Amino acid sequence: MATAHHDEHPAGLMRWLTSTNHKDIGTLYLAFALIMLFVGGTMALVIRAELFEPGLQIVQPQFFNEMTTMHALIMIFGAIMPAFTGFANWQIPLMIGAPDMALPRLNNWSFWILPFAFTLLLSTLFLPAGGPAGGWTMYPPLSIQGTMGTDFTILAIHMMGISSVLGAINVIATILNMRAPGMTLLKMPMFVWTWLITAFLLLAVMPVLAGAVTMLLTDRHFGTHFFDASGGGDPVMFQHVFWFFGHPEVYILILPAFGIVSQIIPTFARKPLFGYESMVYATASIAFLSFIVWAHHMFTVGMPLAGEMFFMYSTMMIAVPTGVKVFNWTATMWKGSMTFETPMLFSIAFLMLFTIGGFSGLMLAIAPADFQYQDTYFVVAHFHYVLVSGALFAIIAGAYYWLPKWTGHMYSETLGKWHFWLSVIGFNLAFFPQHFLGLAGMPRRIPDYAVQFTQFNQMSSVGAFLFGFSQLLFVALVIQTVRGGKKATNKPWEGAEGLEWTVPSPAPYHTFATPPRIK
């Protein structure tokens, strides 16, 4: 075990502004993600409050559209991605026995771009013409005709993209160059593997998004016609370029979640992860396939039949490596000495509910069926099962799992279990009825709806408020755990394996100044 010799660092604000320490920057990312979760969550509650009844009650349609657009951008780029980067910063060096990230100053910069990017994005709500309202996908021609809010959004996306690419470079450089002696690639913890693959995805697709929004910007202000049909351009090309980014982005949002769950389930089943190597290959296969499925987002755009067939079958193929993962997690639990602490509860909920999202994804992958589902609430239900009970539940599970290591204190298991049950009930009440709404034909992104959709919408809104407010319990629990509580040992979980559990809790400011040797 190798730990700190000197823990001195600047105090107060300067510590956080100038820090190059992976643990400090990880904390910054996680705190930022939590704030953005509540900003984006408030927007979701505005949406659900308006949809509680048919007709227009609370907000104007334009503002409603701004809420749907901003909610997505903030949750994807402001909450989920920074949360995973926070986990990467805290855990990757601890898990591979490195003293810090490979490029600590770049790390500081990657983080500090984000508050400026999101201030810029949120400031659009105060512009005279309001914020972006054409959906997070920014399809032309709406986005070309949009107000100044669209320009602010484009610049904000460029900034987020730079932050993500720099973060990805740092993760790859760290994992490839800073592993402790003896830690070969196939000895790395699954969380590190999933992040390595995610970082390559980020590196490959964020520049594509940057290219797409740059062309939007030049179409809007510099007389080009990339996506403007009146000038010989092609609006559908934007959709192709966007979803070439957008589909791998989906896996950027879920692969680290797979990694977190792959750490937690073996710990609380007290068995090694079943099929470790197959998990690595399945992750890599999912990443590869994510590049050849993008047009399933646009089946109704009018593609040649061969194209529809290709994208339909390639999408279905993703079920194979994903199935490998789901069966491996289940097999890990099989005949294990399982206990059900809060991280395990959230991981099991992840496994069951993410699988529901996966199955509704398969339904959407069937091109002829998708003509019916396209742009309905069925799609909304599908991606919230993947991103809330998938990505967000894994993030919450990971936070509970590593809080003792980060803070040096045990969290309140009672409060954690309350948080879990209220979240699971609220989430399912909010999103399960949306499947029925979509199948019955309710379109997404509308502030009003036909009266026959009322009951399911009311259930959904009640569930959304329950889910949203129960997250305040999580904040209370985190604050309580940071401030005090039962002291955590180096390894608070009996079945935990890995280098991070060899250092004291809380992890000292500097760890692994001398690299450990892995046998």
Place this chain on the structure above:
Amino acid sequence: MTQLPEHQRRAIVKTAVTLFAIAFVLFVFTLWRGVR
């Protein structure tokens, strides 16, 4: 922060520069694809 050995520092810089170059080429390629 520990001072890393020179060969490790060089390897990190080499990795980072290569990756940044890949990202930049992909950005330019996307624009080129738009122009074409």
